[in-house]
Amino acid sequence: KVSEEDILIVPKDKILGGLLPTGFDETSCLSRKESLLYNKGLQHKPSSYLISGLRRYEALHKQCGPYTELYNRTVDLMKSGQYSSDSSVCNYVIWISYSGLGNRILTLTSAFLYALLTNRVLLVDPRVNLPDLFCEPFPEVSWLLPLDFPMIDQFSSFNQKSPHSYGYMVRNNVTGNSRIPSFLYLHLAHDFDVQDKLFFCDTDQTFLHKVPWLFVKSNNYYVPALFLIPSFEQELNNLFPEKETVFHFLGRYLFHPTNSVWGLITRYHQAYLAQADEKIGIQIRVFDLGVNSKHVLDQILACTTKENLLPQVNLNEPTVNSSGKTKTISVLMTSLSPRYFKEIRSMYWENPTVTGDIVGVFQPSHEEHQQTEKLMHDRKAWAEMYLLSLTDKLVTSAWSTFGYVAYSLGGLKPWILYKFENGTVHNPPCFRAMSLEPCYHSPPYYNCKKKTESHNTVNIVPHVRHCEDNNWGLKLF
Ligand code: GDP
Numbered sequence: 001k002v003s004e005e006d007i008l009i010v011p012k013d014k015i016l017g018g019l020l021p022t023g024f025d026e027t028s029c030l031s032r033k034e035s036l037l038y039n040k041g042l043q044h045k046p047s048s049y050l051i052s053g054l055r056r057y058e059a060l061h062k063q064c065g066p067y068t069e070l071y072n073r074t075v076d077l078m079k080s081g082q083y084s085s086d087s088s089v090c091n092y093v094i095w096i097s098y099s100g101l102g103n104r105i106l107t108l109t110s111a112f113l114y115a116l117l118t119n120r121v122l123l124v125d126p127r128v129n130l131p132d133l134f135c136e137p138f139p140e141v142s143w144l145l146p147l148d149f150p151m152i153d154q155f156s157s158f159n160q161k162s163p164h165s166y167g168y169m170v171r172n173n174v175t176g177n178s179r180i181p182s183f184l185y186l187h188l189a190h191d192f193d194v195q196d197k198l199f200f201c202d203t204d205q206t207f208l209h210k211v212p213w214l215f216v217k218s219n220n221y222y223v224p225a226l227f228l229i230p231s232f233e234q235e236l237n238n239l240f241p242e243k244e245t246v247f248h249f250l251g252r253y254l255f256h257p258t259n260s261v262w263g264l265i266t267r268y269h270q271a272y273l274a275q276a277d278e279k280i281g282i283q284i285r286v287f288d289l290g291v292n293s294k295h296v297l298d299q300i301l302a303c304t305t306k307e308n309l310l311p312q313v314n315l316n317e318p319t320v321n322s323s324g325k326t327k328t329i330s331v332l333m334t335s336l337s338p339r340y341f342k343e344i345r346s347m348y349w350e351n352p353t354v355t356g357d358i359v360g361v362f363q364p365s366h367e368e369h370q371q372t373e374k375l376m377h378d379r380k381a382w383a384e385m386y387l388l389s390l391t392d393k394l395v396t397s398a399w400s401t402f403g404y405v406a407y408s409l410g411g412l413k414p415w416i417l418y419k420f421e422n423g424t425v426h427n428p429p430c431f432r433a434m435s436l437e438p439c440y441h442s443p444p445y446y447n448c449k450k451k452t453e454s455h456n457t458v459n460i461v462p463h464v465r466h467c468e469d470n471n472w473g474l475k476l477f
Pocket of ligand 1: 099100101102103104284285334335336365367369370371372377378380381384399400401402403
């Protein structure tokens with residue numbers, strides 16, 4: 001239960017060990033403070049370098065954010081289309097909304113880290129529910145790109161073939177002439193091509209550094225590839241001495257549920273989770289619709305049994321445990337479908353467990369399919385990712401960014417279920433993740449020095465390795 005007193009004992013200047021800034025109106029975003037009463041706090045200590053970097057960023061954001069004098073001047077520069085070496089403008093990275101909510105959270109984090117590394121100001125595309133899901137993360141000045149921003153109507157149509165796309169310009173030799181454009185579109189989605197991938201090369205970064213407005217569209221967590229750019233290496237080492245904490249820290253810094261989402265989270269938590277001795281999260285994401293649901297169920301149960309996450313049921317002799325020393329376990333399941341949770345709930349109702357422990361199984365919603373454009377659908381998705389992050393032990397599904405956000409935010413090393421495959425139950429059913437980081441599913445396999453596509457990128461730095469759930473992907477360890 002959350003009491004007024006509990007909230008007051010959180011020292012004002014030390015929210016999340018200094019990770020979060022102060023100076024917000026507390027009632028406008030209750031989760032910023034109250035979250036400490038639900039989660040276990042940070043699972044690692046942020047470096048003082050990261051904390052001072054964030055404070056520096058906030059000062060820059062305040063100077064350059066929407067409708068400041070510098071912002072207005074830089075917008076005018078874009079309208080005129082003229083490059084000017086005028087140093088009295090700000091540089092921006094504009095995050096364009098694209099893909100499911102888990103993906104969006106990961107790409108926003110990637111864009112923010114890029115902004116930190118390049119002294120740019122991050123402004124976000126306010127369309128597709130974003131302001132209804134997340135509180136403003138930076139004090140005083142908004143992170144939302146104003147709706148009267150000149151190019152906003154064109155965001156949806158930006159693609160690799162747009163004349164303003166960096167890849168297109170390289171292909172057509174436009175970057176070779178001396179004129180620097182005032183804005184550029186960067187296509188960093190899974191289907192990017194060789195020229196788009198040049199974004200991850202130092203020489204191209206030198207060019208991009210001069211362009212005031214960069215618009216980015218992606219559906220991938222491209223943070224691991226930023227670690228492969230030599231000129232960012234030192235700064236990244238200073239910011240993140242422990243590499244597996246990047247999303248854990250930046251996610252906790254950026255994403256605070258709005259009061260409406262916070263209501264979904266806290267009501268659910270208090271009704272179904274708070275009283276349990278142990279909370280287990282199970283996130284089920286089935287990408288291949290042809291997969292037999294009985295196999296999915298078998299794989300989930302094989303994992304929870306083998307890894308001792310949930311007690312087995314006693315099918316033979318239903319006995320009543322009289323020792324009285326049983327614990328109650330709340331299982332929070334999330335899935336688009338209700339079938340797995342219904343089966344598991346019935347199993348624990350119809351049979352006693354061998355340990356005598358009492359297992360309650362709950363699932364907040366079953367939305368059937370992705371409906372990103374609907375506000376309540378997105379709110380539920382965000383609330384469920386967050387609720388999963390509040391559990392003690394977490395089982396997630398391979399390849400799912402929804403699951404990545406949940407475990408990384410919570411600082412929980414999950415048990416990851418191998419991708420559900422048609423016709424079989426994967427054996428082993430799951431594995432314990434070694435790193436808290438999300439996986440980058442479609443990395444730019446390109447060797448900047450040799451100017452060739454190369455699959456040996458992972459040898460370049462020791463803390464970037466293939467993902468455990470996707471051997472094509474890259475992940476920080
Ligand atoms: P990914 O596709 O698993 O990588 O995750 P995304 O979050 O990017 O996209 C999937 C979208 O489908 C989510 O954002 C939700 O809109 C919806 N979705 C998938 N699984 C669930 C779930 O367990 N609960 C809810 N409420 N929505 C889900």
